[in-house]
Structures are given as C-alpha cells and as structure tokens.
Amino acid sequence: MASRKRTLLKVIILGDSGVGKTSLMNQYVNKKFSSQYKATIGADFLTKEVQVDDRLVTMQIWDTAGQERFQSLGVAFYRGADCCVLVHDVTSSKSFDNLENWRDEFLIQASPADPETFPFVVLGNKIDADGGKARQVSEKRAKQWAAAKGGIPYFETSAKEDVNVDTAFATIARNALKNETEEEMAGPVPASLVVEGIQYATGVGIALGIALSSLPILSGEAREANERRYLQPTEEEEANSIRWGVMSVLSVIPYLSPLAWVFAGLDDETYSSLYYVYAALYTLPYLTNGLQLNSFVLLSIAAGIAHVQIERLALTEPVEVEFPETAGWLARQGSNLLRGLLSSGLEVSERVSDKAERAQQASTARPDRKELAEKSAEARAELRYFDRKAQDAESRKRPVPESLRRAKDRSDPRPK
Incomplete structure (x- = not known):
C-alpha cells in the first residue's frame, strides 16, 4: 500500500455578497445550513480532511467578504492559494456578471506563478430557490462562460438542499492538489x-x-x-x-x-x-x-x-x-x-x-504550507481584529434608534 502523505491545500471562495459562499462552506465542512443571513466581515476559514487518491489532504477553505467595503480586508489572504472558487447566485444576473471582476482581482492580488493554468472552479448556487422558477442565469450560459475562460469546471449547487456540494469540493480538492504538485515539481532540486x-x-x-x-x-x-x-x-x-x-x-x-x-x-x-x-x-x-x-x-x-x-x-x-x-x-x-x-x-x-x-x-514568493498551518491561530487573531475594525466602522454608520435618542434628550440637563 502506498504511504499516505498529508498535504495542506488553501482554497479561496469569492463572489458577491449573499450568493451563499458561507453556506456552501458550512454545508461541506459541518453538514449544516442556516437560513439566517449574516454577512462575512473580512475573511474566515474552516478546515476539513479528505482523501484524494493516496493523499490525505487537509483543505483550508477561506470564506471572504463579498460586500465592497470589506473586500480590501480579504485580499491579504489570497496569496498562496491552490485553487479559487467563484460563486454566483443563479437567481441574480448581476452576481454572475461580476465573476469576471472577481477572477481578475484574484489573479492580480494572488499573482500565481502561471495565471493561464491556475485552477478555478465555478459554482452556480441556489438552484433550489422558488423551485427553480427564480433562475436568471441559465446553466448553458454559465457553462459557456466557464469554458471560454480555459475550461473551468462548473457545478450547479444548493447549499440548502446539499445538492452537488460534495461533488464540487471533490473536484476543487483534486485540482488544488494537482496545482500544488506541479509547483512542487518546479521547486528547488536536491x-x-x-x-x-x-x-x-x-x-x-x-x-x-x-x-x-x-x-x-x-x-x-x-x-x-x-x-x-x-x-x-x-x-x-x-x-x-x-x-x-x-x-x-x-x-x-x-x-x-x-x-x-x-x-x-x-x-x-x-x-x-x-x-x-x-x-x-x-x-x-x-x-x-x-x-x-x-x-x-x-x-x-x-x-x-x-x-x-x-x-x-x-x-x-x-x-x-x-x-x-x-x-x-x-x-x-x-x-x-x-x-x-x-x-x-x-x-x-x-x-x-x-x-x-x-x-x-x-x-520563494509562495508561503510554506507547514508554516501556514502552524500560524492558523495567528490568522484567526488577525481575523478577529479585522472583525472588530469592520464592526466599529459599521456601528458608526448605524442610525441611533428613536427611543434611545428620546431617552438621551430627557437625561440631558442642558436647556433646549
């Protein structure tokens, strides 16, 4: 039997806010789905061990913010990625049209060694919405776009109903592993x-x-x-x-x-x-x-x-x-x-x-996999800092409730 080699793979999930990136990640890793929407602030990641052929793979899946004001907090985590997942909502044409921007932004920020062959996977999520009647992006249109970008694999998924989620992530793991193997081959020779x-x-x-x-x-x-x-x-x-x-x-x-x-x-x-x-x-x-x-x-x-x-x-x-x-x-x-x-x-x-x-x-520009794994705790601490920073920024924009404003006025001793 071939010896098992443990490998850490970094996967980045990108797409507009609300397309279901977090739900897909939670469904795949934890087999859970929540219908309560909560926007991702900055970035977060989960890990899952899977077997790919004779390799024991630890997937580090990064979920990034889709909202424009938080995007700058996520680009710091693009570098060192082995695969990028582009997610759109099949009920939103705008989210599909923005895939091009997400792909270009990733290639600019991550600077992979060979942008032409770097592995992407496209997921069309929420195929279950309204029994499929709310669809605005056809499967044919999405597949044509993916094929035109170098034959990117395309899957239609439902994080809510757990449709095609495992199949899609199996392809993601395989393509990420292939990318890492090719880069290892191009690495230093004894x-x-x-x-x-x-x-x-x-x-x-x-x-x-x-x-x-x-x-x-x-x-x-x-x-x-x-x-x-x-x-x-x-x-x-x-x-x-x-x-x-x-x-x-x-x-x-x-x-x-x-x-x-x-x-x-x-x-x-x-x-x-x-x-x-x-x-x-x-x-x-x-x-x-x-x-x-x-x-x-x-x-x-x-x-x-x-x-x-x-x-x-x-x-x-x-x-x-x-x-x-x-x-x-x-x-x-x-x-x-x-x-x-x-x-x-x-x-x-x-x-x-x-x-x-x-x-x-x-x-040399690529971060060491073991070092990346060892610094997961540091990464989470940095993420918490980004969360607090973003939440503070958001709280300053939030209007004061009328009841609190009146209470403040009553407690203010200064003459009106």
Whole structure:
C-alpha cells in the first residue's frame, strides 16, 4: 500500500455578497445550513480532511467578504492559494456578471506563478430557490462562460438542499492538489541531483564539441582549406599556428586547461562564442567537484587535450583522411547539422534557465504550507481584529434608534 502523505491545500471562495459562499462552506465542512443571513466581515476559514487518491489532504477553505467595503480586508489572504472558487447566485444576473471582476482581482492580488493554468472552479448556487422558477442565469450560459475562460469546471449547487456540494469540493480538492504538485515539481532540486545533471550535460557537450571539431577533418574540408596555408603561410597564419601550439601546452595543465579555449576565443572572432562555450564546459568539472581532481575531472582534462589537438589540426594542418565520397558528404552535412543543433541548444538553454528562474521566484514568493498551518491561530487573531475594525466602522454608520435618542434628550440637563 502506498504511504499516505498529508498535504495542506488553501482554497479561496469569492463572489458577491449573499450568493451563499458561507453556506456552501458550512454545508461541506459541518453538514449544516442556516437560513439566517449574516454577512462575512473580512475573511474566515474552516478546515476539513479528505482523501484524494493516496493523499490525505487537509483543505483550508477561506470564506471572504463579498460586500465592497470589506473586500480590501480579504485580499491579504489570497496569496498562496491552490485553487479559487467563484460563486454566483443563479437567481441574480448581476452576481454572475461580476465573476469576471472577481477572477481578475484574484489573479492580480494572488499573482500565481502561471495565471493561464491556475485552477478555478465555478459554482452556480441556489438552484433550489422558488423551485427553480427564480433562475436568471441559465446553466448553458454559465457553462459557456466557464469554458471560454480555459475550461473551468462548473457545478450547479444548493447549499440548502446539499445538492452537488460534495461533488464540487471533490473536484476543487483534486485540482488544488494537482496545482500544488506541479509547483512542487518546479521547486528547488536536491544539490546532488543538480551536480549529476551538470556533469551529464557537460559530458554530452564535450562529446558534441569533439565531434564538431572532427567533422572538417573527416569531410575533407580541413585539407582543402589548409593546403595553401601549409605550403605558403602568411605571417598571421604562422603566428596563429604558434598560438595553437601554446594552447596545446595549456590544455595539459590541470586547472589552466580551460584557458586554452579562452585564448582561442580571443584570437578567432568567427568562432569566439563557440570557444567560450568550450571554455565553460571544461571549467564545469572543476566547479562541480569543489576544485578537486577526481576521475571525472581527469577524464575531462584528457578529453580537452584531444579536443584542442583536433581543433588545431582542423584549422592549421592539411590533414587527409581516406573516406568514401558518400561518407564525406554525410560528414559535411553532419557538421552543418551539429553546428545548428549547438546554436539551437544554446537558445533552449537560455529559455530553460529563464523558466527555472521564474519558477524559483514563484517558489520563494509562495508561503510554506507547514508554516501556514502552524500560524492558523495567528490568522484567526488577525481575523478577529479585522472583525472588530469592520464592526466599529459599521456601528458608526448605524442610525441611533428613536427611543434611545428620546431617552438621551430627557437625561440631558442642558436647556433646549
């Protein structure tokens, strides 16, 4: 049997005031429904443990205020959400029309790593109202809107009659878990795995580099290009040959061997970028092994010695290799292909690096799940503060009852 792993998922419920967000949450978590309406002030949350496949999931469901004057109190709790539930009242067209605003507001405030794929679920609540006769938003219209927003799952629910509530939240839990799993995959990779990956990529890069340097010799291009140079070299070509001789010596010296390719890049503008890549490739074995000479580093030094000699022959010597004409043509095509692949590989590497950087930024910005669970008490204390603040603001707007005003007037000794 697979071991169970406990996971905390944060779910945010958004929608206009009075659409039934609190009732849906209470029905799902506590199996209770109250017909007495009480507006949510700020935000509140309940938790429930559910089993999703082989994962034991703790859902932390946040109910936020739908009234406009309390919305600013809730946005602080959007960040770190794994799924967002958008709720509208099927008897209110306005609540449905406002779903677009709620979705946009969430994406702005929560700033998910990938807004295009972040999981939303839409619930059309109160399908039981007046036996279904009070409906203003058809199921077809709601489904079309959800489909147009990237195929968002849509459920019609009744918090009062407990219709589709469990089914909807099962989908919410599954989608939230999928989102968290994908973000975990994009998170930090163990250091040992990074080192192994770098060493493997370095080995492949060195092998491709040697193959690329060998192809001009195998295809006959080196002989054709270097015959005149070998018989009647110019002063610059003689100096270049001497420099390659010095580079050959450098390639043998541990720790200094990558400098051979640095000097080659400084000397040759045509292939300077390629030579700098070679220099980086032959530097990586030292860096990944803490500048120690282990078997991988020694192997890279041996490969580097051979690589420098092959490149020197290809550029300075009219080397002739007996090779069938067809094989020579294939070698020339392979040379062009490898050069193209190397260029494409560099572009892909840059894109992957950029994506990894964005994923790392998203991971560091995302709150730790255990920390979020441990701070539930602090969150509730903060919510109580918001409640008192909002209630004070509301009480100041509430008119004084006539009976109290008269009592105050009678007790006031000042002359009228």
